[in-house]
Each structure stands twice: as structure tokens, then as C-alpha cells.
Amino acid sequence: MEDGPSLIAPETRLRGADLVGRALADQGVTDLFFMMGIGGPRSPAVRSCAEAGIATYYVRHEEGAAMAAHAYSRLTKRPGVCCTPLGPGTTNALTGLTNALLDAAPVVLIAGGPGRGDWGLEAYQEQDQLSMFRPACKKVYRVELARKIPEIIAIALHQANSGRKGPVYVEIAGDVLWEEVDAARLAWPPRNRPPARAAAPDAELDAAVALLRTAERPLLLAGSGVIWADAAEQLNRFVADTGIPLVTTPQSRGVVPEDNGLALVASRNRAQRDADVVLVVGTRANWLNGHLRPPRFGADARFIVANIDPEEIGRGRTPDVGVVADAGVFLDQLGARLTRGGGVTAVARAWIENLISLDIAKEPDRETLSEAMPIAPLRLCEEVRRALPRDAVFIVDGHETLEFARRWIPSLSEGNYLTSGPNGCMGVGVPFALGAAVARQDRPVFVLMGDGAFGWHGMEYDTLIRHNLPMVGIVFNNAGFTARPAAMGTGRELGFQRYDLMVSGFGGHGEFVERPEDIAPAIRRAIESGKPALVNVCVDPDAQASGGLLGALGSDAAAR
Numbered sequence: 001m002e003d004g005p006s007l008i009a010p011e012t013r014l015r016g017a018d019l020v021g022r023a024l025a026d027q028g029v030t031d032l033f034f035m036m037g038i039g040g041p042r043s044p045a046v047r048s049c050a051e052a053g054i055a056t057y058y059v060r061h062e063e064g065a066a067m068a069a070h071a072y073s074r075l076t077k078r079p080g081v082c083c084t085p086l087g088p089g090t091t092n093a094l095t096g097l098t099n100a101l102l103d104a105a106p107v108v109l110i111a112g113g114p115g116r117g118d119w120g121l122e123a124y125q126e127q128d129q130l131s132m133f134r135p136a137c138k139k140v141y142r143v144e145l146a147r148k149i150p151e152i153i154a155i156a157l158h159q160a161n162s163g164r165k166g167p168v169y170v171e172i173a174g175d176v177l178w179e180e181v182d183a184a185r186l187a188w189p190p191r192n193r194p195p196a197r198a199a200a201p202d203a204e205l206d207a208a209v210a211l212l213r214t215a216e217r218p219l220l221l222a223g224s225g226v227i228w229a230d231a232a233e234q235l236n237r238f239v240a241d242t243g244i245p246l247v248t249t250p251q252s253r254g255v256v257p258e259d260n261g262l263a264l265v266a267s268r269n270r271a272q273r274d275a276d277v278v279l280v281v282g283t284r285a286n287w288l289n290g291h292l293r294p295p296r297f298g299a300d301a302r303f304i305v306a307n308i309d310p311e312e313i314g315r316g317r318t319p320d321v322g323v324v325a326d327a328g329v330f331l332d333q334l335g336a337r338l339t340r341g342g343g344v345t346a347v348a349r350a351w352i353e354n355l356i357s358l359d360i361a362k363e364p365d366r367e368t369l370s371e372a373m374p375i376a377p378l379r380l381c382e383e384v385r386r387a388l389p390r391d392a393v394f395i396v397d398g399h400e401t402l403e404f405a406r407r408w409i410p411s412l413s414e415g416n417y418l419t420s421g422p423n424g425c426m427g428v429g430v431p432f433a434l435g436a437a438v439a440r441q442d443r444p445v446f447v448l449m450g451d452g453a454f455g456w457h458g459m460e461y462d463t464l465i466r467h468n469l470p471m472v473g474i475v476f477n478n479a480g481f482t483a484r485p486a487a488m489g490t491g492r493e494l495g496f497q498r499y500d501l502m503v504s505g506f507g508g509h510g511e512f513v514e515r516p517e518d519i520a521p522a523i524r525r526a527i528e529s530g531k532p533a534l535v536n537v538c539v540d541p542d543a544q545a546s547g548g549l550l551g552a553l554g555s556d557a558a559a560r
Contacts, residue, residue: 012182012183013180013181013182013183014146014180014181014183014186015044015146015177015178015179015180016045016143016146016149016172016176016177016178016179016181017038017039017043017044017045017047017048017177017178018044018048019048019146019149019150019181019186020038020045020048020049020110020149020153020172020177021045021046021047021048021049021050021051021052021054022048022052022150023149023150023153023154023188024049024052024054024081024153025049025052025053025054026150026154026188026191027153027154027157027189027191027192028078028191028192029054029079029081029157030053030054030055031054031055031056031057031072031080031081031438031439032046032049032054032055032056032057032081032082032083033057033059033064033065033066033068033069033072033080033081033082033083033434033435033438034046034056034057034058034059034065034082034083034084035058035059035060035061035062035064035065035084035085035089035092036084036085036089037083037085037112038083038084038085038110038111038112038172038177039085039086039112039172039174039177040085040086040089040112040174041085043085043112043177044177045083045110045172045177046083055438057434057438057463057467058463058466059431059434059460059463060457060459060460060462060463061092061457061459061460062082062084062089062090062092062093062096063092063093063095063096063427063431063456063457064096064430064431064434064457064459064460064463065082065083065084065093065096065431066082066093066095066096066097066099066100066107066109066167067096067099067427067428067431067432067435067457068080068082068431068432068434068435068438068460069081069082069096069100069107069108069109069435070096070099070100070103070105070107070428070432070435071395071418071428071431071432071433071434071435071436071439072435072436072438072439073100073105073106073107073165073435074103074105074224074227074251074415074418075393075415075435075436075439075440076439076440077227077228077230078106078161079106079107079108079157079160079161080105080106080107080108080435081107081108081109081110081157082096082107082108082109082110083109083110083111084109084110084111084112085111085112086111086112086113086114086127086129086174087127089112090109090111090112090113090127090129090171091127091129091132093109093111094132094133094136095425096431097109097133097136097137097167097169098136098423098425099420099421099423099425099428100166100167101136101137101138101166101167102421102422102423103224103251103420103421103422103423104164104165104166104224104225104228104284105165105166105167106160106161106165106166106167106168107160107166107167107168108153108156108157108160108167108168108170109133109167109168109169109170110153110156110170110171110172111129111169111170111171111172112171112172112174112177113129113142113171113172113173113174114127114173114174115173115174115175115176116144116173116175116176117175118174118175129169129171130142130169130171133169134169136167136169137166137167137168137169138159138160138166138167138168139156139159139168139169140168140169140170140171141155141156141168141169141170141171142170142171142172142173143170143171143172143173143176144173144176145176145179146176146177146179146180146181147181147185147186147187149172149176150186150187150188150189151187151189152170153170154189154191154192155189156168156170157192158192161192161195162195163195163308163309164307164308164309164311164312165228197229197326197328197329198308198324198325198326198329199325199326199329199330199333200306200323200324200325200329200330200333200334201323204321204322204323205323205333205334205337206337207320207321208279208304208321208323208334209334209337209338209341211277211302211304211320211321212244212277212279212304212338212344213338213341213342213344213345214277214345215276215277215344215345215348216276216345216347216348216351217274217275217276217277217348217351218244218245218275218276218277218278218279218344218348218352219244219245219246219247219271219272219275219277219278219279220238220239220244220245220246220247220278220279220281221246221247221248221249221272221278221279221280221281221283221289222235222246222247222248222249222252222255222256222281222282222283222327223248223249223251223252223280223281223282223283223284224249224251224252224282224283224421225281225282225283225307225308225327226252226255226281226282226327226328226331227251227252227255227282227414227415228282228327229282229308229326229327229328229329230328231282231326231327231328231331232255232256232414232415233328234327234328234329234331234332234335235255235256235281235327235328235331236255236256237331237332237335238331238332238334238335239256239260239262239263240262241335241338241339241343242335242338242339242343242344243262243343243344243349243352244262244279244344244352245262245263245264245271245352245355245356246262246263246264247264247268247271247272248263249283249288249289250288250406250417250419250421251417251418251419251421252282252283253411253417254411254412254413254414254415254416254417255414255415257410257411257412257413258410258411258412259410259412261356261359261360262352262356264355264356264359265359265407265410266358266359266361266362266363266407267355267358267359267362269296270355270358271355272289272290272296272297273295273296273297273298274298275297275298275301276298276300276301276302277301277302277303277304278292278297278301278302278303278304279303279304279306279334280292280303280304280305280306280307280319281306281307281327281330281331282306282307282308282327283307284307284312284315284316285312285315285316285317286316286422287422288422291316291317292316292317293316293317297317302320303317303318303319303320303321304319304320304321304322304323305319305321305322305323306322306323306324306325306327306330307323307324307325308324308325308326308327309324310324364378364407364408366382366385369382369516370516371516371517372516372540373514373515373516374514374538374539374540374541375513375514375515375516375519375537375538375539375540376516376539376540376543377400377404377476377478377539377540377543377545378404378408379516379519380474380476380519380537380539381404381405381408381409381448382408383516383519383520383523384405384409384446384448384474384523385408385409385410386520387446387520387523387524387527388409388446389444390412390413391413391416391443391444392416392443392444392445392446393415393416393418393436393440393443393444393445393446394409394411394416394417394418394446394447394448395418395419395428395429395432395433395436395445395446395447395448395449396417396418396419396429396447396448396449397419397420397426397427397428397429397432397447397448397449397450397453397454398426398429398448398449398450398452398453398476399426399450399452399453399481399482400450400476400478400482400483400543400544400545401448401449401450401453401476402419403545403546404476404545405448409448415440416443418432418436426450426452426453426456427453427455427456427457428453428457429447429448429449429453429454429457429473430447430449430454430457430458430460430461430464430473431457431460432447433445433447433460433464433471433473434460434463434464434469436471437464437469437470437471438469444470444471444472444527445470445471445472446471446472446473446474447471447472447473447474448474448476449473449474449475449476450475450476450477450478450481451475451476451477451478451479451480451494451497451499452480452481452482452494454473454475454499455494458499458502458503461473461502461503461506461508461532461534462506464508464532465503465506465507465508465531465532469532470529470530470531470532470533471532471533472523472526472527472533472534472535473503473532473533473534473535474523474534474535474537475499475500475534475535475536475537476537476539477496477497477499477536477537477538477539478539478540478541478543479493479494479495479496479538479541480492480493480494480495480541481494482544483541483542483543483544483545484541484542484544496538498512498536499534499536500512500534500535500536503532503533503534507531508531508532508533508534509525509526509529509531509532509533509534510533510534510536511525511526511533511534511535511536512536512538513535513536513537513538514538519535519537522535522537523535
């Protein structure tokens with residue numbers, strides 16, 4: 001679509017609801033996740049989106065809409081858009097936007113709100129939604145004039161996708177949706193362009209090269225900023241040209257395929273603890289990386305931190321060199337200068353070769369898999385690993401599930417590994433699969449999720465089935481939340497429930513598996529069904545992942 005709306009006769013009068021679809025389509029939005037629609041089920045706003053050529057996906061819960069838009073944004077690298085009615089229909093989406101904020105994902109929520117004349121009168125479902133969403137979003141807006149809809153939607157999409165990305169909330173007063181305006185009075189902003197890519201200054205680049213040239217144990221830590229910068233090619237080139245080993249945050253796994261020897265998995269904790277110069281690109285200092293502090297990283301380690309967000313330079317730990325720049329541009333700039341200068345030292349290369357050897361030596365022994373019943377969790381993980389195509393989108397949701405899968409199932413292609421991220425929010429699995437199936441119809445979508453995690457949004461299978469979006473879900477069913485040795489106590493037990501019957505009842509493909517030899521055939525049939533499918537696998541309730549999720553990803557003890 002060219003900049004500006006399709007030709008509208010100047011005498012035409014348009015309702016605010018009509019402008020929503022035109023404004024979104026004019027800004028390049030092609031997909032929308034919604035529940036009830038902006039302003040409620042009688043509002044024509046979503047109909048206007050469909051009439052403008054936008055594909056609309058009607059979900060079963062507003063939180064699912066926000067989560068689907070989140071996954072969609074990660075896989076398309078552009079804002080995911082969702083909409084909700086007013087009141088509880090909008091506040092239901094709050095957790096989804098909070099999750100997107102902590103994951104720095106661009107999501108735009110367009111919500112209905114109380115009418116202008118009703119505010120303060122305790123009108124139907126009147127709530128101060130702006131105050132609720134303000135701490136969960138980069139920006140919040142309330143539209144009180146219909147003619148401002150195109151402008152504010154364009155601004156919201158730009159804000160979500162600029163700098164450190166994140167969610168933006170747009171509330172449209174209920175009566176504004178029905179307000180009529182003359183087409184001649186409308187101003188249509190030009191389509192937003194891709195964000196500008198800031199380059200690093202020469203002085204900071206020279207300082208970074210000088211520091212890396214002194215390193216005896218250099219290490220690169222890359223985060224999801226590399227994905228948002230669409231810089232997989234630049235990161236792979238930097239690693240190949242410099243030979244500096246890489247560890248990633250969970251959200252950026254696979255940007256450098258984990259069968260590349262320089263992409264450390266088993267020896268990542270040792271590498272982080274022993275590194276003397278750490279190059280941090282496109283990630284924040286948070287609990288996932290120990291805030292860049294001891295004991296995760298050495299007290300004497302020196303840091304080079306590059307981030308698009310100036311507020312992240314110095315958060316957690318003051319760097320020796322701080323650079324505000326686009327991740328891809330910075331990696332190309334630094335890689336070229338470092339290789340021209342001779343690269344890393346011979347001492348550093350020896351340390352790197354030793355790390356690679358340790359990583360290979362610690363590779364899991366995949367040939368000694370248990371035949372026990374209930375099924376051993378690692379047996380399920382191995383069967384999933386074997387079934388995954390290299391380019392599959394792979395989503396992991398749960399507690400024990402995530403920890404067992406984290407080490408056993410490698411990530412082999414950019415953009416194929418999704419978890420809830422820094423928020424640790426369970427229940428993202430099926431909504432993320434919805435967003436992924438819409439965003440990447442060229443890739444197979446798989447979800448490995450705990451039975452507890454499935455309970456939050458398993459009903460979104462109905463959405464997948466109604467919209468004929470194939471995917472394969474595998475339930476890591478240990479009959480409850482966490483493993484039985486965990487200290488959860490009362491409330492843990494769920495039993496080996498038949499989630500597969502729920503999915504098949506909706507018209508999807510369901511399988512129930514109790515024996516290890518039946519896992520692979522069940523997954524194969526699920527793939528071949530061409531439907532939204534669920535393979536419900538009973539695993540040992542007493543099998544506890546070492547350290548658990550928080551221990552593996554965040555605790556100081558796990559770094560030792």
C-alpha cells in the first residue's frame with residue numbers, strides 16, 4: 001500500500017470506528033488479534049479492519065490476544081497489534097502487555113474506553129484504564145477526537161518500534177467510535193519508516209578494540225537486541241571473523257546456531273565466570289545474567305556494553321566502554337576494526353579452544369535414554385529434539401519443562417526459540433503459538449509446555465482450529481505444577497488429565513502417550529495431521545530438574 005489512504009471523496013463522512021481499520025492498514029498492519037473488538041461486540045471497529053484488508057483473529061481471552069501479538073512481533077520484527085473492549089476486557093490484557101514490556105517487544109493495544117460525557121459518573125465498566133496501563137507500557141494515549149485516530153495510531157506504532165521497543169496503549173473513548181468527521185478534515189500521516197540505525201562513535205570503537213586486544217579470556221554476551229536489529233547476519237559474521245566465543249540470553253538463542261562450536265552451551269557458566277573482558281551487545285543487566293555482577297561474572301572483569309537504549313549503559317555494572325548504537329551496525333564496525341588490528345591474542349585463542357573442547361565434552365549423552373514408565377523427562381525432550389525441523393519455531397512454556405528442555409534441546413536457527421522471557425510468565429505457550437503460526441506460515445510451529453502452563457490458555461486451541469493454523473503442541477504432563485519433590489505442597493496435584501480429548505473435541509488432532517516408544521509415532525502423526533495438534537505425554541511426576549528454572553537461569557549458586 002502506498003503512503004496515505006485510498007482515495008476518499010471529500011464530502012464523505014466517516015465514523016471513528018471506520019478510521020481505525022484505514023489507519024492501521026495505511027501504516028502497514030496486516031494482522032490483528034482481538035476479543036470482542038474496540039468498544040465491545042457491537043462496535044464496527046474490527047469490521048473496518050477486515051474491510052481494509054487486515055486479517056483478524058478472534059481469540060478466547062484478551063490476555064491471549066496480547067500474548068499472540070507479542071510472539072508475532074518477535075517473529076516479524078514489527079509491532080504486533082491487538083484490541084479489546086473496555087473494562088475487564090481491557091484489564092485482562094494487562095499481564096500480556098507487562099510481559100511485552102519486560103521482554104522489550106513492540107505491541108500496540110487499542111482498547112475501548114468510557115465515553116467522554118460518561119467519565120466520572122460510574123458508567124458501565126468505567127475504570128481508569130490509563131492509570132492501570134501506564135506502568136506497563138512505554139506510552140499511553142487516549143483518543144477524544146475521531147479525527148485524531150490516524151495520527152495517534154501512527155504515533156503509537158512508531159513509539160512501540162523505536163529505541164528500546166515495548167508496548168503502547170491506545171484508548172479510544174466509546175462515543176468517539178461513533179463520531180462522524182468529514183474526510184476533508186482528516187490528516188493522514190505518512191507510513192512509519194524503519195527505525196534509524198545509530199552507529200558507534202570512533203572514540204568508543206577504538207577504546208573497545210584496545211580493550212579486546214588486551215583480553216586473555218574474551219567473551220561475547222548477546223541478547224534480543226540483536227534480533228530486534230535484524231542483525232543475525234552481522235552477529236554470525238562477527239563471531240566467525242573474530243573467533244570470540246558467544247553466550248546468549250534465552251531470548252536470543254539460535255541467532256548463532258548452537259551447533260556452531262563458538263556458541264557455548266554446556267560451558268557457558270564457566271566462560272562467564274572466568275572471562276576477563278566481556279562484550280555485551282543488545283541485552284540488559286537483569287536477573288537472567290546475574291546483573292553482570294559476581295559471582296556470575298568476575299569481580300575484576302572489564303566490560304564493553306553496547307545498547308540502543310542509553311539508560312542501559314551502566315545499569316547493574318559500570319562498563320569500561322559504553323556505546324549507544326544499533327546492534328548490527330556496531331557489530332560490523334567493531335568486527336572490521338578488530339580484525340584489521342590482528343584480532344584477539346594467541347593467549348586468548350588458546351583459552352577459547354579449551355572452552356570449545358569443554359563444551360563438546362559436556363554434550364549430553366543422548367544414547368542412554370531411559371525406557372522407564374512413567375516416562376523420563378529427558379526421553380521426551382530427546383524425542384522432541386529429533387522431531388524438530390531445523391527451522392521450526394520452538395516455544396517452551398512451564399517450570400520443570402523449560403529447565404529440562406533448556407540444555408537438552410538446542411536452538412539451531414535465528415528466531416526459532418521463544419519463552420516468556422524475563423517476566424517468567426507461564427501460560428504463554430498456546431497464545432505464542434497462535435502469534436507464531438500467523439507470523440511465520442512458512443515455518444512449522446512446535447510448543448513444549450507443562451500441564452500447569454497449558455491450563456492458562458489451552459482454550460486458544462479453539463482459535464487455532466477455527467482459523468486453520470497448524471501447529472504441534474506437546475504437553476509435558478507430570479500431573480501437576482512443578483515436580484513432586486518441590487516445596488509447593490498443597491495445590492500441586494492436577495492428575496494426568498486428558499488435555500488431548502479437549503483438543504480433539506474442538507476438531508484438532510489429539511494423542512495420549514504413556515509409553516516411551518509411543519512418543520515418536522504420536523508426534524509424527526500430529527505433524528502429518530496438518531491440524532492444530534496436541535500430544536499429551538505422561539512424564540514422571542517425581543523427576544525434578546536440577547536447580548529448577550530460577551536456579552538454572554537466575555541464581556548465584558547456578559553460576560558457580
